[in-house]
Amino acid sequence: MGGFPGGVRYPIEGRTSAPVLPFASSLRLPDETPMATRYPLILVDASGYLFRAYHALPKLTNSKGEATGALMGVVSMLRKLIDEHRPDYIGVVFDAPGKTFRDSIYPEYKANRPAMPDELREQILPLQEVIRAMGLPLLVIPDVEADDVIGTLATRAAAQGIPTLVSTGDKDMAQLVGEHVTLVNTMTDTVLDSAGVEEKFGVPPERIVDYLALMGDSVDNIPGVPKCGPKTAAKWIADFGDLDGVIANADKITGKVGENLRAVLDQLPLSRELTTIKRDVALDLEPADLRPAPPDRETLRGWYERLESRRLLATLKDADTDAAQPADAETATGSKPSQDYEVVLTRDAFDAWVAKLESADLFAFDTETTDLDYMRAELVGLSVSVEPGTAAYVPVAHVYPGAPDQLDRLKVLERLKPLLEDPDRRKVGQNLKYDMSILARYAIELRGIAHDTMLESYVLDSTATRHDMDSLAKKYLDHDTVHFEDIAGKGAKQLTFDQIPLEQAGHYAAEDADVTLRLHRALWPRLEAIPSMAALYREIEVPLIPILSRMERHGVRIDPDLLAAQSAELAKRIQEIEIRAYETAGRRFNMGSPKQIGAIFFEELGLPVVAKTPTGAPSTSESVLEQLAADGHALPDLILQHRSLSKLKSTYTDKLRQMVNPDTGRVHTSYHQAVAATGRLSSSDPNLQNIPIRTDEGRRIRRAFVAEPGNRLLAADYSQIELRIMAHLSGDERLLAAFASGLDIHRATAAEILGLAPEAVTGEQRRSAKAINFGLIYGMSAFGLAKQLGIERGAAQEYVDRYFQRYPGVKDFMERTRTQAHEDRYVETLFGRRLYLAEIGHSNQSRRAAAERTAINAPMQGTAADIIKRAMIATDHWIQSERPPVRMIMQVHDELVFEITADAVEAAAERIRSAMESAAELAVPLVVDIGVGENWDEAH
Template sequence: MSKLYDLVLLDASGYLFRAYHALPKLSNSRGEPTGALVGVLNMIRNLSERYQPRYLGVVFDAPGPTFRNALFADYKANRPEMPDDLRQQIEPLREIVRALGLPLLIVPEVEADDVIGTLATRAEAAGLRTLISTGDKDLAQLVTDRIHLVNTMNDNLLDPEGVREKFGVPPERIVDYLSLVGDSVDNIPGVPKCGPKTAVKWLGEHGDLDNLMAHADHIGGKVGENLRANLAQLPLARQLTTIKRDVALELAPEDLTPAEPDTDSLRTWYQRIESRRLLATLEAVADSETASALEQQTSPKADQANKAESDYQVILTEEAFQRWLARLQEAELFAIDSETTALEYMQAEIVGLSFAIEPGEAAYLPLAHRYPGAPEQLDRDQVLAALKPLLEDPTRLKLGQNLKYDMNVLAGHGIRFQGIAHDSMLQSYVLDSTASRHDMDTLALKYLGHKCTAFEDIAGKGAKQLCFDQIALEQAAPYAAEDADITLQLHRRFWPRLEQNERLQALYQDIEIPLIPVLSRMERLGVRIDADELNQQSRELAERVAALEQQAYEVAGRPFNLGSPKQIGAIFFDELGLPVVSRTPKGAPSTSESVLEKLAEDGHELPRLILEHRGLSKLRSTYTDKLPRMRDARTGRVHTSYHQAVAATGRLSSSDPNLQNIPIRREEGRLIRRAFIPEPGYRLLAADYSQIELRIMAHLSGDERLLAAFAEGQDIHRATAAEIHGLAPDEVTADQRRSAKAINFGLIYGMSAFGLARQLGIERREAQAYVNTYFARYPGVKAFMERIREQAARDHYVETLFGRRLYLPDINHQNQQRRQGAERTAINAPMQGSAADIIKRAMIAVDAWIERERPPVRMIMQVHDELVFEITEDAVESASDRIRTLMQSAAELKVPLIVDVGVGENWDEAH
């Protein structure tokens, strides 16, 4: 490519910090953190390949204070201490940068921004064009016609006009702008309540900060008062914000010439951090066809070449459509993707479809682009009618990325999509649920080294974002065709890996893929809600929230904002003298949720009122106010979206609305379930696995006493209490059973004696005695936990009963807290994951029965271990028996699976 920039300067410290928070927390087999390090190295490689500058400098912050700390002692005082696993990645990154042959700059007593500003200014004076790679807004003050910024996290490039568009002021006013708005991260004081819009307005009216300060008396309102009250500190804010451009440097811009890389050193480092992609790009000649293919897929140069060689076609004529239709009918497998008018599947209409049969070749079939000047397109109804036999044929195998969405959209056009063979999102998820996000853009970049065109690149952002039917085909067609092409390429990368592991392949083919149409049918069926009931609950909640506010004011002795940690802290600790439970990283008394809970447990009234207020406010905003507005206009029902590739353990999650998080421990949460009702002539049936994770624990541990208790149908919590206290089951008190229940469930979640003591409100010594007695009576459980910890430390993953793997990158971490967290996950994941697999198998079996025999039964919800059905009144008894049998047959354990069934006029009654 043409070399637009002579010099590229990289803000390495800034990117390392951002990569640490934005990317997965990866580590090598030694437990050494690598995620942020690898992210920055990939970015450096991409920058070098893309811009190929003559000069390149990688700039780090030096340790220790800078001249700004001398100006203002509290500069950056708000920043928490650097995490250990981030600090450990700094020196390896610097060593690898040196091995790459790249000039590295670390200048004491100034920041990386000042070094960059000095080099860019000198380069401009020498007639060089400079590109600064950063995500730091402060550096926008450096932008000129010859100095530009690029944020490689989102590929945004800023020239002077771009700065004005983004911030509302030109580069030469950025310092004034930042001085007014302040910076909470760097603890730079600004003008309170002066946000970006106000700063832009003031500078537009007064020109610069000096003139604004001179006319501060003319600024009205509260914010004007704030300006006048803070005039004395604005010069300091400007000093702190201004980037130095005269740092004494030993190197000139022309000295920043990259040297030859130290290949041996790089190979050693890349092997240590276990980055196959970086190793592949390092090797000039691959050792095998596999390595060669990997290099081609992951090299940025190869990626650019692939983009240039891609054959993306647009189908605008009947002849072209018939040609592609014939190819799709003959293909063993083809990728399909839909472009639509909306993200919500119930409202979305098809704008176009894309197809791919071979990598690098794809076609986009536009059907409803409606912008002025759009070319004539084939009739959507006629095309979909012609495609319908192919799309509904279960023997014609299809592939997609999140095909459930496409299935739902096609259903809205009368097409019953069948023949789902593969889904690249689910392939990635089954291979490693914790490795990354599983969206196509993330997967393409990670596994193919390919940066997909972002939707925002062709549609714009925010309120001005275009709907897909308004996007010109010149942009829309390559974007859509790329989706199908990359999906096919990802499948060819993932499927061979799944074939190498029989258990993972079976999990994918027998559970995850068959579940797609099951979830699609549930989503489109939706659930009926009683809007009048919810509106009444909202009114009652509003009254209770208002009453709680008044009670809180009375206890506090004055009105205050119940959502303000600062005001709560002042009342708690300065005025009421409540004990300090914990402190923030800056040393201030904390008012976190856990602190409020502890203070409430200790009998303090105000924390209890605040917690109650927050809980009821959240119920109202999240459910009672929101659910009635979420009803579909055509069906009158609420349609959630179930997500297969989110929870690491295999559990389903849901959104819009989130049905998994309706609180049932408090009466108000249970009341919300009353608003979930059946259609007239139907009743709701809830079928819930009884203590399924404890049963899985008994199966996995093989503990004789647990197995016997479940086999005999005992109340497991009463049986545990009897074992711990040496009593007969009928002698166990309610409190003893409650404690035993906390132990049973706490231990499978890795709860410590400290956590158990908190939950039961007892001394830690007493809780530890409970735990010790439990393990003495159930030695198989303790042996299982020790065994699973050892296995996890050895293999870096644990498995469910059906082979689902949960990888544990922190299992051997040097940080004790992270290692213990991974150990707790290792104990719980096989049980929670197995429970998730079992209910998925049950859903598939129940759905198959419904599809095959067509009983008057609708499966409408899944919530953790529970399935909810809508059943005609005359079929309740027979359907209940069949559903219970199918669910209890979903897995064979050493103990019986038990399903509790309830029926009612609403979900609360049925539960």
């Protein structure tokens, strides 16, 4: 009997990117499939499908005598599964030929299984070719079983909050069931969630492995307890908790079955190991990589003709008919959503679109402008979409030669103003903070922000991708957007948007609105499936959008004359350092050239080589310079000073003056919500987070941030917030008591680990304790502590050991967090923000250790970020509702800065302190330090 040609070419296949899904539900309305049964990811036990189809269906052959029954049965089951659930992602997983790791553990594993019938084996490779042609991601991973691959992917998906359906008839898979993982048996149409597993087997999913180990498996030749059936296994687990409990209480079980149990106690751990599905297979793909490709219809036609299946050929004809019909983006049949984009140039067309917006439950909105700088950008046009695949661009200021007449900008905005300002008209956008700032230039206050796709993606997984539209469209829609450079060019000759012809600009702009709406429909169901993250998104990130927009537009006043004087002083000091450096080196050299510095250090001065570059050359990195300077070498210290002062001059004292807006006399930074993985805000142009605070030169730069005449700057800074969060999370009694008593935590720590009275602690001892307190929550090792304190590593290790002896709760918290991070592959803040740890299980020890350090620090740093955001929201609510003479103008790390009229400072300080200290309820009090001055340095 002949077999089909073909075979498995790669261990992992089906990862080819495609412009659309053949059966995607990511473009469907969220309520088309109830969330209770909506599974973005389906994992198929294809080997199980094949065996069941072979034994349950007629043994069909084609006219050449080739077996076809099992193959067609599996294809039919796959099609039915897809039609019913319309997943975004799917993985079809086969067992790889050959032995697995379980055979190494137990050579008799599956020894009793009969050989696979030839007529079944001959259908495997053809079936895999058909699956590929269907566009389905196919996985065949050596050394493990399909169950292990499915277990790993399901576990990763669950960690990301992705509801997952595992299609299998294998009872072993019940151990995977949980909050985000459900089983379905396609043959019987039975669905098992956690309650269903317990009802069917008598034990919850987390005890299925113990249940299976007790019963054993004659088919897989896994030894169990003789005569121990399902009811007995379930009863023992109910009585004693788990397999370990059964083993520990074996002497209490009477009768013959008790004797049988005691006779096999030594082999039960092996049985448990054999029945445990691996959840950490080293796969180089994630659930989101399992996006299907469009079907290869011609290849499928060839296979279906070979199979002589009129029914399968008819499905291709139906698909061809559907493809000939007008595209309907809501049906998600597998054809690419139509791009029905309109450039609106007449009043009638505009009125028609306004009517659509007025009747829409939610519409996507985007602006096109002349500049990225929200303080000087002019509106060129705006785009809207109310349903996927349909969008409009309304140009109002394209000025290239031959540009057609366009609607008047002010009249368009006047007509849209009621819609845009209506809080009940729900809008979605991509980075709506920018659009809000643009509209504010035309006296429109954007309200009704329901969603922002940039923030949906960021909250869902801050590290999975960049959160710009092009990246999100590719990742979540597998759609290649038109990039700005495609229509505007690059470099000095790049056109501004008002110079781009409408033939290109219209499609580009309309696509922005269309893709935004499609992204929202793909992202929101996934975010909504994780209630804590959805709440964080709704209650923290979205409300922060207008607050940041107002802060940016108000800006902060700069004293350019003071900066100019500082630049001159820095230039003089830099020149003095250069002269001293040349004298020390014995000649002039380029202080910015590592090559020249290296030659002087190691060839001419004979300084010791501390470290080498990857190419083997002596390193002159900053850490090397610091070590050489600490050892008393003058030239490295001078170069460090030169670098530090040069950076201050170029980055701040020179550049800040150039960034002052001529209309406002202030600098206007941009705050970024979707950059830092932990949830912290970042800023750029200027970067306020990096202005030095520990040096006098850095503090002098802060003196140039000044209040308007008659006003004061008020800086409100959380005191040791991450240490307080550590006390809360760890529950360590001594740490809690120290904070509750209002002690100086660093002095208290020094007293604890040195066995001194707090008043006996010296300044140097307090400094060491401070380094330990902050270093440990950032994962600092004894080696790092020794380097920071300038002490021997052994002494540093003794400090660390004493710390954990006095604060055992902290050590327990770190160990718990590390363990939980390995299990879940993410950690959470107190408010439900997740940080996924892609490298927590990495085979490289250093990368794994780095992920573990992140796991320990992220809950504290992320919770601190959430708390200050909540404080901003509470403070802004007071400002907006009562309208005091107060402006929130900066957020830097754990600090908020306000500009307040001089006579209102005292009353405002109390309201601000109250709002910030009540932003979270911890086991220790939140404390806010407040300072006031005419400039930022005085206030801080």
